[in-house]
Amino acid sequence: MSRTESNMLALGTTAPEFSLLDTVSQKTMNLHALNGEKGTVIMFICNHCPFVIHVNPEITKLASEYQKRGIKFIAISSNDVENYPEDAPHYMRIKAKAENYTFPYLYDENQEVAKKYDAACTPDFYLFDAELKLVYRGQLDDSRPGNGLPLNGNDLRDALENLLSEKKINPLQKPSIGCNIKWKTQV
Numbered sequence: 001m002s003r004t005e006s007n008m009l010a011l012g013t014t015a016p017e018f019s020l021l022d023t024v025s026q027k028t029m030n031l032h033a034l035n036g037e038k039g040t041v042i043m044f045i046c047n048h049c050p051f052v053i054h055v056n057p058e059i060t061k062l063a064s065e066y067q068k069r070g071i072k073f074i075a076i077s078s079n080d081v082e083n084y085p086e087d088a089p090h091y092m093r094i095k096a097k098a099e100n101y102t103f104p105y106l107y108d109e110n111q112e113v114a115k116k117y118d119a120a121c122t123p124d125f126y127l128f129d130a131e132l133k134l135v136y137r138g139q140l141d142d143s144r145p146g147n148g149l150p151l152n153g154n155d156l157r158d159a160l161e162n163l164l165s166e167k168k169i170n171p172l173q174k175p176s177i178g179c180n181i182k183w184k185t186q187v
Contacts (some may be wrong), residue, residue: 003177003178004120004172004177004180005120005121005175006119006121006175006176006177007118007119007175008137008138008173009117009118009126011135011137012134013133013134014034014134015042018030018113018116019031020107020113020175021089021106021107022105023081023090023093023096023105023107024050024096024104025104026072029104029106030067034072034074034097035128035132036070036071036072038071038163039071039072039129039160039164040072040074040127040128041062041063041071041074041125041128041156041160042074042128043069043073043075043076043124043125043126044077044122044181045076045122046077046078046079046084046122046179046182047077047087047092048084048087048092049122049123050179051121051123051179052122052123052149053143054143055143056099056154058151058152059075060100060101060102062153062156062157063101064102066160067102071160073102074104074106075096075101075105076114077092077107077122078108078111078119078141078181079182080083080111080182080183081109082183084102084182086110089107092107094107104172117174122178123140124176124178125138125177127159129163136156136159136173138173138175139154139156139175139176140155140156140176141154141157142154142174146148155174158170
């Protein structure tokens with residue numbers, strides 16, 4: 001299990017636009033059709049990463065809580081499915097249903113979206129405000145597989161609460177740690 005940290009995209013960055021296949025609905029979706037009235041959480045995840053498997057219950061819980069409050073959640077998988085077939089779109093659809101995702105699970109086949117977001121690991125979390133400006137990026141919380149710390153989503157939850165109550169979000173943010181995105185090899 002590799003331990004790769006987030007690259008920590010600069011706060012204030014405008015969310016790069018994308019148009020990707022939602023593996024659940026089988027429809028192409030874009031950021032401006034999916035963004036939330038009060039904010040948008042974009043997560044780079046995948047099916048097989050132990051770090052993502054560990055946080056799946058909490059991201060499902062957070063989405064359930066905050067979507068009612070004007071925050072949209074979007075999950076994206078950018079892994080190379082040739083070398084990691086368990087992350088292929090048909091398996092993404094199965095995983096989304098098994099985990100009860102209430103948000104789109106998009107497939108970034110050419111990995112361009114991950115590059116635009118400077119995503120490095122799974123899971124990698126980004127919170128954008130209503131104007132799609134980056135206000136938080138980094139970890140869900142301090143829990144990791146096997147470290148014994150409770151899974152509670154405190155870091156992202158704190159940022160969400162501050163965004164919704166129009167309070168300043170602490171700019172000192174911890175990077176996420178997870179498996180590296182499985183990049184395609186260049187020929």
